[in-house]
Amino acid sequence: MAWTCNLHLSHKIPFSLASSRFISEASHAFSKSFTTPFPSRSSTTHTSIKSNSPTLSVSATGTFTWDDVVRISQPEILPDDSSDLTGFFEKIRICNRGSEKQSEFLPFAIDDQVVGYIHNGFASHLRKFQDVFVFPQDSSCGGHVSLHPMLSTPEERTSAVGDVVKCLGEELIPGIRNELYPVASSFGAPIFFSLERAAAPYFGIKAYGVQMNGYVERDGQKLLWTGKRSQEKATYPGMLDHLVAGGLPHGIACGENLVKECEEEAGIPRSIANEAIPVGAVSYMDIDGYRYKRDVLFCYDLKLPESFIPENQDGEVDSFKLIPVTHAANVIRRTQFFKPNCSLVFIDFLFRHGYMSPEYIGYLDLLQSLRSGDCS
Amino acid sequence: MAWTCNLHLSHKIPFSLASSRFISEASHAFSKSFTTPFPSRSSTTHTSIKSNSPTLSVSATGTFTWDDVVRISQPEILPDDSSDLTGFFEKIRICNRGSEKQSEFLPFAIDDQVVGYIHNGFASHLRKFQDVFVFPQDSSCGGHVSLHPMLSTPEERTSAVGDVVKCLGEELIPGIRNELYPVASSFGAPIFFSLERAAAPYFGIKAYGVQMNGYVERDGQKLLWTGKRSQEKATYPGMLDHLVAGGLPHGIACGENLVKECEEEAGIPRSIANEAIPVGAVSYMDIDGYRYKRDVLFCYDLKLPESFIPENQDGEVDSFKLIPVTHAANVIRRTQFFKPNCSLVFIDFLFRHGYMSPEYIGYLDLLQSLRSGDCS
Numbered sequence: 207m208a209w210t211c212n213l214h215l216s217h218k219i220p221f222s223l224a225s226s227r228f229i230s231e232a233s234h235a236f237s238k239s240f241t242t243p244f245p246s247r248s249s250t251t252h253t254s255i256k257s258n259s260p261t262l263s264v265s266a267t268g269t270f271t272w273d274d275v276v277r278i279s280q281p282e283i284l285p286d287d288s289s290d291l292t293g294f295f296e297k298i299r300i301c302n303r304g305s306e307k308q309s310e311f312l313p314f315a316i317d318d319q320v321v322g323y324i325h326n327g328f329a330s331h332l333r334k335f336q337d338v339f340v341f342p343q344d345s346s347c348g349g350h351v352s353l354h355p356m357l358s359t360p361e362e363r364t365s366a367v368g369d370v371v372k373c374l375g376e377e378l379i380p381g382i383r384n385e386l387y388p389v390a391s392s393f394g395a396p397i398f399f400s401l402e403r404a405a406a407p408y409f410g411i412k413a414y415g416v417q418m419n420g421y422v423e424r425d426g427q428k429l430l431w432t433g434k435r436s437q438e439k440a441t442y443p444g445m446l447d448h449l450v451a452g453g454l455p456h457g458i459a460c461g462e463n464l465v466k467e468c469e470e471e472a473g474i475p476r477s478i479a480n481e482a483i484p485v486g487a488v489s490y491m492d493i494d495g496y497r498y499k500r501d502v503l504f505c506y507d508l509k510l511p512e513s514f515i516p517e518n519q520d521g522e523v524d525s526f527k528l529i530p531v532t533h534a535a536n537v538i539r540r541t542q543f544f545k546p547n548c549s550l551v552f553i554d555f556l557f558r559h560g561y562m563s564p565e566y567i568g569y570l571d572l573l574q575s576l577r578s579g580d581c582s
Numbered sequence: 583m584a585w586t587c588n589l590h591l592s593h594k595i596p597f598s599l600a601s602s603r604f605i606s607e608a609s610h611a612f613s614k615s616f617t618t619p620f621p622s623r624s625s626t627t628h629t630s631i632k633s634n635s636p637t638l639s640v641s642a643t644g645t646f647t648w649d650d651v652v653r654i655s656q657p658e659i660l661p662d663d664s665s666d667l668t669g670f671f672e673k674i675r676i677c678n679r680g681s682e683k684q685s686e687f688l689p690f691a692i693d694d695q696v697v698g699y700i701h702n703g704f705a706s707h708l709r710k711f712q713d714v715f716v717f718p719q720d721s722s723c724g725g726h727v728s729l730h731p732m733l734s735t736p737e738e739r740t741s742a743v744g745d746v747v748k749c750l751g752e753e754l755i756p757g758i759r760n761e762l763y764p765v766a767s768s769f770g771a772p773i774f775f776s777l778e779r780a781a782a783p784y785f786g787i788k789a790y791g792v793q794m795n796g797y798v799e800r801d802g803q804k805l806l807w808t809g810k811r812s813q814e815k816a817t818y819p820g821m822l823d824h825l826v827a828g829g830l831p832h833g834i835a836c837g838e839n840l841v842k843e844c845e846e847e848a849g850i851p852r853s854i855a856n857e858a859i860p861v862g863a864v865s866y867m868d869i870d871g872y873r874y875k876r877d878v879l880f881c882y883d884l885k886l887p888e889s890f891i892p893e894n895q896d897g898e899v900d901s902f903k904l905i906p907v908t909h910a911a912n913v914i915r916r917t918q919f920f921k922p923n924c925s926l927v928f929i930d931f932l933f934r935h936g937y938m939s940p941e942y943i944g945y946l947d948l949l950q951s952l953r954s955g956d957c958s
Binding site: 392393394459460461483484485486487502504507557558559560562563564565567568569570571573574577581582 | 768769770835836837859860861862863878880883933934935936938939940941943944945946947949950953957958
């Protein structure tokens with residue numbers, strides 16, 4: 207099961223050319239004029255984008271094929287841009303929206319520790335559950351939302367808040383997964399209760415996940431195993447994804463979760479999955495309507511044998527493809543084909559594996575921006 | 583020439599047991615009792631440290647030998663502590679002192695951009711140079727120090743401030759190196775003027791450096807080439823250091839500087855040095871008296887051939903030794919043998935190469951703390 211950013215693409219693409227939503231602004235910035243016959247299996251209308259000079263043709267539906275990915279990934283398709291970090295900055299911005307709207311949220315605290323943030327509008331729906339939530343007398347004067355003191359054990363809190371989430375229904379909190387996330391002030395801190403995963407951003411709680419860069423080395427060149435999400439997925443259908451990724455549910459350690467996801471998502475046996483190494487973490491904070499996402503992704507690298515071919519077991523991945531890392535970097539910088547938060551983990555990979563140079567303008571800013579959220 | 587933290591050890595070791603200043607508090611935290619016959623070439627008195635249970639004997643002079651390093655690095659010398667990050671946190675704290683004293687400093691701004699911070703006490707020495715520095719009317723009400731508007735070009739500023747530094751003399755600014763650092767608001771930003779390296783912390787300007795983890799892989803195990811600084815060095819004599827490190831002077835790019843330092847410090851030919859990859863950056867901020875260090879170190883990794891033996895060319899390194907990474911980690915966590923800022927770069931290496939696990943308590947905090955300074 208994949209860790210998702212839970213953003214509706216139609217809301218999150220800032221381009222004025224709605225029809226070009228999967229092609230990044232970065233692709234428009236080049237001065238040399240050329241035309242890319244950008245094919246798509248889709249039978250829908252194709253739109254030409256012309257901005258400055260380069261012209262790219264892309265499916266208006268937003269669907270794309272591996273052929274599209276391979277085409278746009280080629281170094282020669284656009285003038286050399288390896289030192290231009292614009293496209294990477296753009297992908298990080300997409301994961302970190304709405305910081306100016308933090309004042310619309312009330313802290314959500316338990317035992318005087320802030321565990322989340324709740325939007326004033328969403329809070330109005332919670333006010334009717336007076337035996338579960340306690341509100342400040344006058345929220346315009348500050349204060350915080352808390353749980354009713356009668357709910358003193360994690361089990362009682364989990365049950366009471368779970369009932370509220372069910373009661374609010376799919377209309378307010380869509381995509382219920384029946385999967386519980388721990389609620390704590392930071393990673394490893396005491397867990398106050400557990401909350402339905404889909405509800406996490408509505409309560410602004412910290413959420414954790416694992417994402418793995420699965421790569422092979424061939425003739426001194428690194429290649430990245432990339433997945434294409436099933437068209438049936440509720441979130442980001444058909445988009446590119448890491449070989450293995452998953453949210454971190456209550457009660458399982460990162461490493462063990464990764465091994466489990468390796469098996470489910472890519473058919474990687476435990477003997478190989480155990481070779482994956484933890485390499486750090488990225489974070490982001492994204493405000494979208496009532497939702498305040500505060501996510502931390504633990505990053506892993508797994509160098510796979512050349513002979514290994516991934517096979518999805520849980521139906522969540524349509525297919526996999528091995529792409530040179532430099533080409534995958536072009537896909538990230540030039541398009542929005544990747545599920546947004548994958549960009550952070552992959553850009554971190556580019557830093558750690560020497561694909562970024564301090565001489566590139568914005569090197570330190572980009573490095574810092576990979577932990578724009580509360581990374582704790 | 584090595585990048586240095588410029589801290590006088592006698593000022594920076596926070597331990598109550600002055601005689602044990604090279605053995606970390608972390609070593610005291612274990613419950614199992616045993617005695618380590620910790621030999622030293624030094625003929626000075628040896629002191630036993632007893633705290634909780636473990637007892638370590640260490641030279642009272644603070645000198646140590648490679649034998650000492652090898653002994654203290656052994657996993658079996660202390661109970662297993664690989665998941666205990668206490669010793670690493672301590673090393674990071676040592677590089678990041680005095681944040682509570684920021685209010686004693688005035689911003690130093692040029693063209694309305696803050697480029698540094700100057701201590702009120704140091705500022706009093708600058709006040710007599712009225713044709714160079716301009717002070718706020720009442721510094722207790724805020725404001726900032728700036729350069730006299732007549733100094734309009736970088737050359738004029740460099741010359742005028744340089745004269746002041748010379749005039750203040752070694753007593754106030756010791757260790758003049760006749761090496762210029764660029765003064766800018768951030769890396770890659772326009773350079774307002776250049777400043778003598780030794781004066782940089784007195785003006786609180788950002789300073790940049792490169793540090794390289796030089797390692798080999800043997801039978802699947804990584805080993806780190808470690809240098810021992812010459813006893814003649816003005817800063818951190820005799821302490822452990824990375825294979826290659828250097829400050830970044832005005833007018834040279836990071837990558838080129840690294841290649842130069844590789845040759846000077848370890849006799850690494852350009853053909854091999856070019857294989858070094860940039861892997862990110864760490865930062866710290868340290869206030870000590872009048873000095874406000876705001877340093878960013880660009881980190882590099884170089885996987886060396888097993889056959890390569892480093893040879894110092896500039897007399898700044900006494901000798902080199904190849905140490906298993908896990909053992910070097912023990913040296914960092916258990917002692918203060920390493921020059922302080924090396925710890926940051928090496929801990930970053932441990933994160934990136936899978937030696938740290940998200941399951942270790944404090945994983946995210948430690949990761950974050952590697953960029954405690956303004957990393958821009």
